[in-house]
Amino acid sequence: MHHTGYPIGALLSGVVASLVLSAFGEGSWRYCFLLALIVAIPLMIFWAKYSTADRINTLYLHIDSQGMTRPATQESSHVAKGEGMKTFLRTLRNRNISLTAGNTLLTQIVYMGINVVLPPYLYHVSGLSLAASAGLSIIFTLTGTLGQIIWPWLSDSFGRKRTLIVCGLWMSIGIALFYFATNMPRLIAIQLFFGLVANAVWPIYYAMASDSAEERATSTANGIITTAMFIGGGISPLLMGWLIQFGGGGKIRRVISTPSLPWRDARCWGCYCSL
Structure with missing residues (x-):
């Protein structure tokens, strides 16, 4: 439940950015x-x-x-002085935690990849204004809030790993469907489909790490997951930008009915990461 603030915040950021750009013009984008x-x-x-x-x-x-x-809050839950590095290394060697961290990194590449690719795609390829691009690139957060509650709740009974597998497959299909987003109704529908799992996996990853950690290493395990998430977030814009530029992204015509190959390459990589 606590993580629902993420998709709601993302939704509000897109709405506010769109309003600011509409009110002050594209030249005042720094106002956002x-x-x-x-x-x-x-x-x-x-x-x-x-x-x-x-x-x-x-x-x-x-x-x-x-x-x-x-x-x-009890002393029994605290790591003893001088044991911090040993606790960290033991936690890192925990297979469940390290694999979860790796999956978190790849998933963040996918999530940030959508955030990196979609707004410029709407602006450069679709020919929309910056304000419209900002507003239409956060449609997935509408269902993201719902998925944020449903999937983690299901993982409590269905199991963390099984739920993550289902969410990963769902996310992969959602990314692949962007390949066919050749008009606005499709783009909106695909975002809503993708959004059902886009935000859902993060609390499950944290729960997976917490379930697998030693009693005194829960925060350490969650710190490893968060570090992997931010590493993936740093890799994503570099990777997506390279994929778009590699395919000639700078020469794209502004025609929504013919999405060009560079943008599709970026989506295909996102599909691979989510799998």
């Missing part, structure tokens, strides 16, 4: 980043003031009353 900073700073100040020890204790009491598990 300025607005985010203006909003973020007061929010961070508010959170720093609001998140007090008393409120945290109130939250813990509420967690206890609901029969849920509060964050580990």
Whole structure:
């Protein structure tokens, strides 16, 4: 449930960017980043003031009353001094955790690949405005919020690995379908289909790592997953940009009915990573 903030935030970012570009024009695209900073700073100040020890204790009491598990606060859950590196290496050697981290890296390449490829595709190939491209490139987050709840919930009973396999196949099919996104109705429908699993896998990856970690190494395991995720996020724009440029992406005509091969190559790579 907590991770639903990700697709909702992505949805709002696209909507806000579209509104800013519509209001101030494409030449003022930097305002999108300025607005985010203006909003973020007061929010961070508010959170720093609001998140007090008393409120945290109130939250813990509420967690206890609901029969849920509060964050580990006991000394028995802490790594002993000088054991940090050993704990990290043991966690990294855990096959379930290392393989999950590898899958996380590849999945992030796919997810960020869509974010990298789709907006410029809509702008350069489809001939849409920047505002329209920003607004139409986040359609998948509408179903992303729903999938974020359903698939992790199913993984609690169906099993983490089985659920990840199903989601991986679904994601691969969704990426492959972008090959046929030759008009706006198809593009929207394919995004909605892809969105059902686009955000769903992340909490399952974290749950998989937490389930497989030692009692004192849950945060270490989740840190490994997060590191793999950001490495994949860094690789993705470089890889997608190279694939598009390799195929002559700079010479693309603005015709939506004939998606060019460079953009298709990028999607095919995303399909491979999700598999």
